[in-house]
Amino acid sequence: MNAKDIEFFRNHLNEMLQGILRQGEDTLEDMSENRESYADPADRASAESDRTFTLRLRDRDRKLIKKIEEAMQRIEDGTFGICEECGEAIGIARLKARPVTTLCIECKSKQEEEERMRGD
Structure with missing residues (x-):
């Protein structure tokens, strides 16, 4: 960035x-x-x-x-802009949509899927 x-x-x-x-x-x-x-x-x-x-x-x-x-x-x-999970850059578009995010879209999607599987 x-x-x-x-x-x-x-x-x-x-x-x-x-x-x-x-x-x-x-x-x-x-x-x-x-x-x-x-x-x-x-x-x-x-x-x-x-x-x-x-x-x-x-x-x-x-x-x-x-x-x-x-x-x-x-x-x-x-x-800022570095995924806390995988260490890759978080896309500018994602940061513009959610500037407080700490996860890239792939890691966030994975996290949400794991939550769905656990029933959170």
């Missing part, structure tokens, strides 16, 4: 991270502003369901932040 590609992924990962952090801040603001009391139990249940869904999304984002930080560390270490 050349320096231009590395810089592209560094910027892309940083943009992803900043976007997630902005969404988290927006969620905190929304949740602190929306402390309404609902007379109708159905409205209250709906609001609680929405809140729970939003919190699940933020939890997924929290996990993604960790993966983004790990990918940025791999850029610094010089191991």
Whole structure:
């Protein structure tokens, strides 16, 4: 991978991270502003369901932040874009689709097949 590609992924990962952090801040603001009391139990249940869904999304984002930080560390270490399983280069197209990936498409497919066989 050349320096231009590395810089592209560094910027892309940083943009992803900043976007997630902005969404988290927006969620905190929304949740602190929306402390309404609902007379109708159905409205209250709906609001609680929405809140729970939003919190699940933020939890997924929290996990993604960790993966983004790990990918940025791999850029610094010089191991970004190298499959952790076989040591081969991960294709640029795969990295563009999933820049936090640590496996090439062949190793990922093999891993998923093994999970299906075990019933995971």
